Structure formats: structure tokens, C-alpha cells
Amino acid sequence: MNKLIPAIRVKNLNFYYNTQKVLEGVSMDIYQSKVTAIIGPSGCGKSTFLKCLNRMIELEGEVKIEGKVEFFNQNIYERRINLNRLRRQVSMILSKPNLFPMSIYDNVAYGVKIVGWRPKVELDEIVEFAIKDADLWDEVKNKLHKSALELSGGQQQRLCIARALAVKPKVLLMDEPCFGLDAIASMKVETLIQSLRLRSELTMVIISHNLQQVTRVSDFTAFFYSNENRVGQMVEFGVTKKIFTNPLDSRTRDYVLARRS
Numbered sequence: 194m195n196k197l198i199p200a201i202r203v204k205n206l207n208f209y210y211n212t213q214k215v216l217e218g219v220s221m222d223i224y225q226s227k228v229t230a231i232i233g234p235s236g237c238g239k240s241t242f243l244k245c246l247n248r249m250i251e252l253e254g255e256v257k258i259e260g261k262v263e264f265f266n267q268n269i270y271e272r273r274i275n276l277n278r279l280r281r282q283v284s285m286i287l288s289k290p291n292l293f294p295m296s297i298y299d300n301v302a303y304g305v306k307i308v309g310w311r312p313k314v315e316l317d318e319i320v321e322f323a324i325k326d327a328d329l330w331d332e333v334k335n336k337l338h339k340s341a342l343e344l345s346g347g348q349q350q351r352l353c354i355a356r357a358l359a360v361k362p363k364v365l366l367m368d369e370p371c372f373g374l375d376a377i378a379s380m381k382v383e384t385l386i387q388s389l390r391l392r393s394e395l396t397m398v399i400i401s402h403n404l405q406q407v408t409r410v411s412d413f414t415a416f417f418y419s420n421e422n423r424v425g426q427m428v429e430f431g432v433t434k435k436i437f438t439n440p441l442d443s444r445t446r447d448y449v450l451a452r453r454s
């Protein structure tokens with residue numbers, strides 16, 4: 194394996210909703226250009242953790258964060274961080290597609306326009322490239338000005354990915370991106386993740402309950418689990434193949450085996 198460079202370093206992260214502690218002592222590196230999967234039982238704090246990586250968690254209300262999250266060596270919880278810039282560079286794909294009620298074209302152009310004015314030809318090109326990057330071009334090229342909400346669930350999810358790609362993020366956080374999709378739509382999203390993994394500098398973090406999918410798409414896996422006080426911890430992190438064939442911790446082994454059988 195080539196030298197691994199951390200895009201994000203999480204150092205001793207504790208997280209609270211109000212006074213309720215949800216995550217404790219999470220430390221891990223998320224490597225550049227790799228896919229890291231987060232797995233674990235429901236309620237162990239996977240989504241919460243993901244939202245801490247671009248400060249989306251602060252939209253959840255009264256929250257407290259201790260520890261550090263460094264994005265290319267800068268602590269994102271420092272006061273002077275530009276949140277809009279951070280969330281463009283560390284972009285989030287939710288389990289339910291969250292498109293705007295506007296055209297396919299405008300959805301993808303939206304974030305690009307916020308960053309700054311561009312001539313129409315340039316914008317057209319960015320939109321086309323992003324939709325091609327999201328493996329959706331052939332399906333939508335003749336209806337770019339139709340409502341994005343008329344697309345199927347799987348197409349909407351790939352359009353969300355196109356919208357994120359249009360502003361050239363460094364990291365893509367995906368929270369169960371295939372949730373609720375049928376097998377074919379789910380496979381298309383998975384194929385897209387595979388193709389982004391092969392040909393780009395993009396770093397991806399994906400939460401999935403589908404462990405078969407995790408073994409197919411990820412390079413590294415982190416296993417989260419709630420302790421006896423129902424506080425989430427990262428129990429084990431490693432190369433995906435090792436986590437699934439020879440984990441160190443019995444809790445990881447039990448979870449991986451139970452969900453495979």
C-alpha cells in the first residue's frame with residue numbers, strides 16, 4: 194500500500210447531545226483517497242460521528258464537542274474556521290436524498306453559484322462533468338431542466354452526489370447512501386462509489402449496515418459499539434479485510450459474524 198496520508202484526524206472526541214454523552218474517546222485517522230466504512234449496531238453513534246466531521250452536528254441544537262477533528266492539520270472546531278468552505282470541502286450525502294425543488298441542472302449548479310459567478314458556458318460544463326462523474330448523464334441529459342424531484346430515488350441519490358462533486362470536495366461523507374433503495378438502484382450507487390474510488394483523489398467515509406457492501410467498497414473499517422452506559426466508542430479500526438476475517442476484539446467478531454450468517 195502507498196504511504197497513507199490522513200485527510201482527517203480525530204483525536205479523543207467526546208460528544209454530548211445536551212448533557213447526554215453519546216460518543217467517548219474516539220480517535221482515528223481517515224486516509225486520503227481511501228474509502229473508510231463505519232459499521233456498528235443501531236444507536237452506537239455512527240451518524241453523530243459522521244456529522245462531527247464537518248460540523249453539521251451543530252445544526253442538531255444543543256451539543257458539546259470535546260477533543261479535536263483535524264482536516265489536513267487544521268482543527269475544524271477552531272473559531273476562525275469558515276463553515277461554508279469546510280462543508281463544501283467535507284461534503285455530506287444523507288440517507289434520504291435532499292434535493293431542492295428545482296431542476297436537475299439547477300440542483301447541481303446551486304453550490305457552484307454560491308461560491309462565485311461563472312459564465313454560463315463554464316457552468317454548463319461543470320454541471321455536465323459532475324453529472325457524468327455521478328454516472329447519471331445518459332439518464333438525464335435530455336431533461337436537465339425538468340424537476341429533480343421527478344427522478345427515481347436512486348437517481349436522486351446519484352444527483353445528490355453530482356451536486357456534491359460539482360464543488361470539488363476533498364471528502365465525501367455518506368450516511369447509508371443506499372438506504373431504502375431497491376437492489377438495482379443500490380448497486381448503481383455502489384458502482385458509482387467504486388468508480389469514484391478508482392479514479393479520483395476523493396476521500397470517502399461511508400456508514401452502511403450492509404456488510405457485504407462494506408467489504409466490496411471500503412479499504413478501511415471502523416467498528417463502533419455502545420458500552421454498558423450506552424455511550425458509543427470506536428472498538429476497532431483496520432484494513433477492511435482484516436476486520437472481517439480476523440478482528441482483534443470479540444465484539445467486532447460477534448457483530449460481523451452475526452450479520453453475515
Ligand SMILES: Nc1ncnc2c1ncn2[C@@H]1O[C@H](COP(=O)(O)OP(=O)(O)OP(=O)(O)O)[C@@H](O)[C@H]1O
Nearest residue numbers: 210215233234235236237238239240241242253425
Ligand atoms: N438530535 C438528537 N438529539 C438527541 N439525541 C440524539 C439526536 N440524534 C441522535 N441521538 C441519540 O444519539 C445516539 C446515537 O445516535 P446515532 O443516530 O448517531 O446512531 P447510529 O449508530 O447512527 O444509529 P443508526 O444505525 O440507527 O442510524 C442515539 O441514542 C440517539 O437516540
